[in-house]
Amino acid sequence: AQTVTQSQPEMSVQEAETVTLSCTYDTSESDYYLFWYKQPPSRQMILVIRQEAYKQQNATENRFSVNFQKAAKSFSLKISDSQLGDAAMYFCAYSYTGTASKLTFGTGTRLQVTL
């Protein structure tokens, strides 16, 4: 079974600084997708970024980028120029390909952004 591990329950970053959230996963599949979701206090889950396993290039979305290390099964999220609005729970998620696929979530990392 696939598992996703987020070893940092809480992280803190100063505004305008950079922070990296860690995620590791376990799978025997070769083709899959990885995601980072953000859940602010409103509890609305928001897709931050996605990565296809077959792509070697790391995904980027504005201030958000990932470091995808397939051999190490690592998928970290880097947030640059942190803003107060980035404060939220961040969940790493995995999905194998196929019509029956579903998301497997990590336990989440709570990010605090300080002035």
Place this chain on the structure above:
Amino acid sequence: GAVVSQHPSWVICKSGTSVKIECRSLDFQATTMFWYRQFPKQSLMLMATSNEGSKATYEQGVEKDKFLINHASLTLSTLTVTSAHPEDSSFYICSARPRLSSAYSYEQYFGPGTRLTVT
């Protein structure tokens, strides 16, 4: 694009009654919808997967007769909590996955959630 609505956002019901929660994909067709439960400060726990026109697939430990799921169309899925009890109080979240194509890659889009309180 990719907006999912959920109704109601908050509901209080008495023990023993049933409550229905609706999940709609507003601007895309969702062949698959998912229902999650989230306890405070915890991750999302998948309850069931529903595909349009077929029976839902429940995760281990989830009571099928208590949590009735219907996916009647490509834009609507409902979760009915039957004979609710205080232990069913929780935050319920639905998500929808667009019809698989080159434009989408297995991500899910989430509704805003429903807070259920059973008294």
